[in-house]
Amino acid sequence: MGIIARLLGRKTEEKAVSFDPVWLDFFGARTSKAGVPVSWERALDVSTVFACIRVIAEGVAQVPLRVMKELPDGKGSVPAPEHPLYKVLNSKPNQWQTSFALRETMIFHLALTGNAFFYKNIVRNRVKELIPIDPGCVTVTRNDDYSITYTVTDLSGSTMTLPQSLVWHIRGPSWDTWRGLDAVRQAREAIGLTIATENTQAEMHANGLQTSGTYSTEQKIDPEKYKQIQAWIAAQIGGPNKHKPFIIDSGFKWAQQSMTGVDAQHLETRKFQIEEICRSFRVLPPMVGHSGQAMTFASAEQIFLAHVIHTLMPWIVRIEQSIDNDLLDGDEDAAFFAKFNVNSLLRGAHKDRGEYYAKALGSGGAPAWMTQDEVRAEEDFNAFGGEAGVLPKPTNVGGQPAKTPANDNIPKETAA
Template identity: 35%
Template sequence: MGFLNWLRSPRAAFQPNDGGRQVTTPDELADVIRSQAMSSAAGMPVNANTAMRVAAVYACVRLISGPAANLPIDVKERVSDDVRQNRPDLPLWNVLRRKPNSWQTPSQFKRMLQAHLLLRGNAYAQIVWSRGRVIGLLPLHPDRMKVDQLDDLSLRYTYRRRDGGEVRLDQKDVFHLVGLTLDGVLGVSAITYARETIGLSMAQERHGSTTFKNAARPSMVLKHPEKLGKEGQEFLRASLDAYRQGGESEGKALILEEGMSTEALSMTSEDAQWIESRKFSRSDIAMFFGVPPHMIGDTEKTTSWGSGIEQQSIGFVTYTLEDYLTTWEETINKDLITDPSIYAKFNRRALVRGDIKTRTDHYVKMLQWGVYSPNEVRAREDENPRDDGDVYYDPPNTAGQIEDNNGDGNDPKEPS
């Protein structure tokens, strides 16, 4: 049986170790080969899997996926225009807060889908319905999903299973997170547009590894005024090896004989340019993902945005994390909720969980202005209520109120 005939057989299925796309037909094989051949100008193949081997890409994906995974999602109900209340009795609360499926925790599920969204522009999960309510979410790998928009503008999803079979899914059965999109249906991946930058970084990593492996450069040379014989070379080499061995001679003087002298080797212009280009690639990758450079270890330009690192961190929350959190909330409301009075919202207060000073200052101001009661503050800190803790304090600003100085219960008239 020829290779192509064997490939056409229903039994033929190639499954990569990363759980990605399966190949069952010659056309699919050709498509995979073309995608793997999408090399950058630096000659490095760049895709979602190879890009994660670049330290800057991995750091950006980890930093953005963390808050989306760790922030709790509240399912709330609009009781009235002014009143909102949590609905832990709904099955969706249990799905989003406790158990999305039989093998993942909520943080694992959200982190996985957020990573798919960052690396591929789309993230999918199959919705498990029961009596009109969501009782489970099953993650689907985006590399095995095909999306078509029909003539009536609805979406049809075709998913390739691990065994090579295909499953048609209606739009109501798919939870679909979409990143930056150009057609309103599928999101685009940052990896696609950052291919040259990431490929350059991968090439630099390979160049550095090869240099250290095969062409390590000395930091110092020894100069002899005359010709050094073979016996002298062996003696000098043994002496230097004994001097360097184990680092015990660190800081001690090196004794030279026969008029020998030392000369330090400075960094070449090529070395300096290689180091600078690596820094440039790292900053460029951070820019593509919207991550402040200092958060991935580049602290040379910490004052280039706002007044420093603090302002960069605030900008990361405002302009990067908020974008993805809003995408999650709106997609949950669109795909998982049918009651217009129910909605999902991330508890963004958890972002300052590690900053005790900011959290304390916020609570003090909310207590002073009567926004929170002591028991509400204690509840946010996962503490039990106290008996006298349901009081709301009057705001300290009493402008516009006129004291009753006469004590007769009648407010005096304002002066004309």
């Protein structure tokens, strides 16, 4: 056992479980307390889960992803289209996906299973393609030297073991550091209760929203007669007869049961479960179409801004750093890094942006910290060049150059 293993008190080799939902269901690991088995496939059938994953995936996929190059002396960075990875990340990761589609799939895998795997097709020491791998087909193994290997099972059942250098593995929140936590498994109680309440609601509608009742008689009924009566009642209150009059004879009585408090709170439970699932995926309820109170334009703008900062940015930073660590890992890549351009998502209202840019250009006598071309770039306009690329002189509120008092105008008692 190595010194690191002894210090950490861990085994020299640990194998991750398969992410195949069938394996987990077989051992009952995903059966919720509501009695409903929960897998990522079943979770996607829940509209709130699908909406949460979709709003994250589309938010991450819609902004440009570029390889950037640092300028000398720390003067900033510029896009690096000459880098081989630039086209792979920005436009064409493989033969059948766009960059948008790849990142959308990536978030679906990450947010549901905690892991996303891509095979790195390397040609002449450069990544030419990124091939997505179904997380349910991958078993992760940590070796005694703390390296990671991946066993991939294809549709025919054959397996292939890939080294860490050939797999881009993006992890979600992790406990053991080498595999992400299964988000659906962690949230299975909230998802399971949602599925159970949906099933109950569906059964009520299938029955025409009719509550149950009691069909009674003082006569003694043998088992065979009981089955006949049961089938007769089902025919009377089900199918096309569910809203027609219920015909009773032979001294039988029908007493319909009233709606209970549990039935009355059913819809409230369903609303609460929307919020529970949103908490699990860290998505604000208004982003999936659920709002408990009326919103103004100002509050809606702040909610959208909070969605970018608190929901999307953790995923964006996680992906950026994973690219830097696993794809831009060569000595020749030292000056390059991956960057999502989220400026368009962080823009405020026109009035707020106008005030911000005015101050950035030196309005009110404050020193300018942006040029006109930099402002135009923030608004996706082309640069003018020349004077527009030079920091302007400060101006006062009226737009005139700010005046600096001369020494002869300073009172003598305060002059240096």
